[in-house]
Amino acid sequence: MRVLLLFTLLFLCHAKPYKLIKPIKPINIMELMKIHDIMQQDYRDDDDDDDDDDIFDDFDDNFILDCPFGCQCSRRVVQCSDLGLTSVPREIPADTLMIDLQNNDITEIKEDDFKGLTNLYALFLVNNRISKVHPKAFKNMDKLQLLYLSYNLLTQIPENLPKNILELRIHDNKIARIQKEAFKGMQSLHVLEMSANPIANNGIELGAFDDMATLYLRIAEAKLTAIPKDFPSSLTELHLDYNKIGKVEVEDFNRYKNLMRLGLGFNQIKFVENGTLASIPKIREIHLDNNKLKKVPPGLNTLKYLRVVYLHANSIGQVGVNDFCPTKTRVKKALYTGISLFANPVKYWEIQPPTFRCTSGHRAVQLGNSRRK
Template sequence: MKGLLPLCLCVILCNALPFEQKGFWDFSMDDGLNMMQDEGSGIFPTPAVVPPDHDMPSMDLCPFGCHCHLRVVQCSDLGLTSVPKNIPKDTTLLDLQNNKITEIKKDDFKGLTKLYALVLVNNKISKINEKAFEPLQNLHKLYISKNNLEEIPRNLPNSLVELRIHENKIKKVPKDVFNGLKNMNCIEMGGNPLENGGIEPGAFDGLKLNYLRISEAKLSGIPKDLPNSLNELHLDNNKIQAIETEDLIRYSNLYRLGLGHNNIRVIENGSLTFMPSLRELHLDNNKLSKVPPGLPDLKFLQVVYLHSNNITQVGVNDFCPIGFGVKRINYHGISLFNNPVPYWEVQPATFRCVTDRLAIQFGNYRK
């Protein structure tokens, strides 16, 4: 049995303290998900994940081949082609990842009213009955990544807090697909062939998300109709070419923005000023020819990733404000390596608001 992944990822991410760089090379970790193991590695419940229940579990029956313990039913890596029958009614965590399930039928989860987390990662699911999730009145976590879904499931439980549906075949986010999901605060839907036109106006209306990732998609620009409650937005590995003045105007609560591995050439003046609480900015692996304007005005900005661009010079006031009393928090990390900038010409005063010299990474530029 493989190692098991924690279920409380979104809670950890969305309730975390402001980002503090522990080591500069943290940028090499996966954005926002470095606490999570590979989805195919399994899932292990902890007392913090399983809701408290003073009643003793009644796990008298266990589907053939599965492991049942403390209201947890693990049926991963069994070659199953359908959801097993006779799942105990008091199950709170059901693990069905790494199987060959192709369809979720209407009564597959009948009677599982206490189910808290459902893991369907890495199957072959292409069809989900629109009433399949109706019995799951207390479902908080739904992991259905790495399947063959062409659309987001309808009638998701109103209790849902976290949805992971990345690496499917989803091309569209309909206007009403998230209706009634007032508890949802984390959605991971990267790795789908989703374009800007596929996000219908109002698709995220009513959601108060803290975390959203639409990476490795086909976005050509920053979506303008996402929830304004977002604290983290990750749009890395898309086809975004520019950041225009009003692209970020509604995302004033962001403290982490991921735009690495795009084709960004231009960041218009004033476009970053709408994010006064920003702590961390990823713009690495783009096509920028200069340091983005407006960085000195971001009082709480701590980490900026600008490596692997086309930056040829760094001005003395590109990062730090002029005078005193403007920037409140010093930088913990600035990456500028793999840029054609002659670092020996950069004035030392350029980094006067950086914690120490080890927080600055230039390196050698080689073509």
């Protein structure tokens, strides 16, 4: 069974180009299935060594025969992308594991659109015209773990989302407010992508992220002017690029002790308050490029595991000999593999050689004059 499912997923990887003017990165279905091991969701637990003759059994013949008109169906996968559909197809087989409805013209998700699909694991509704989702649309979908609603016209997060979702991608919609009840009970949600929505700081209600165990959160291309202080404390990755954040203060990271990757590029950050970085001792990678910093953020030399820091395209005029490396060699647990300082007004020939003594080599440092105008 898994052999045929593999070929089905390979076929899905070659979907037609997205129709929006704005380029949209196609979803790599095959990669997703590999990461989430979706083949293991088959409760029949077939052996990998089953004979090929057993592939085409009655169960699967019936599944294919029940396929909605115009769609491609095989091994509990229903592929209905790029068909110009204006609504969810009727009579989707009850044993369906994954539904691909990308690149259509669906405007609404109704109460009974997915009724009876209790085994559904992944649902892709990317690039439609969905502006309304019925509050009971996902009722009894307890096994749903991947839900992609990006590139639609939603103005709010759908109500009553399944509690067991692992990954929710809802970027590039029209959501301006995150209600307190939006993610209630969603303790399994590890990946939340909400970029390219008009979300401002006052649009995030207090307690909206309570009880969540989210590891990856991205709200880029929004209207944030400061780092929100109510995100899940479990975060290991936080990406707030392309916002309007003007400064980074000590209290900004007090909750995020487990943070390993931080993205703050393309903001308007003028300074990082002294002592701020001490709150994120496990950090591995920091992006502060394309901001308005005039000096290297204080405290980088205290971060034992920091390997990558992007500071290019700022207004940094000087680099001190101890800005990146600790005075005691043994304090640093991991060498830098990437430090970018190009497109800054710093005179790189004046930087003292010991400044980068804790890097993995000269190729780990990118220097250069600020670009000529």
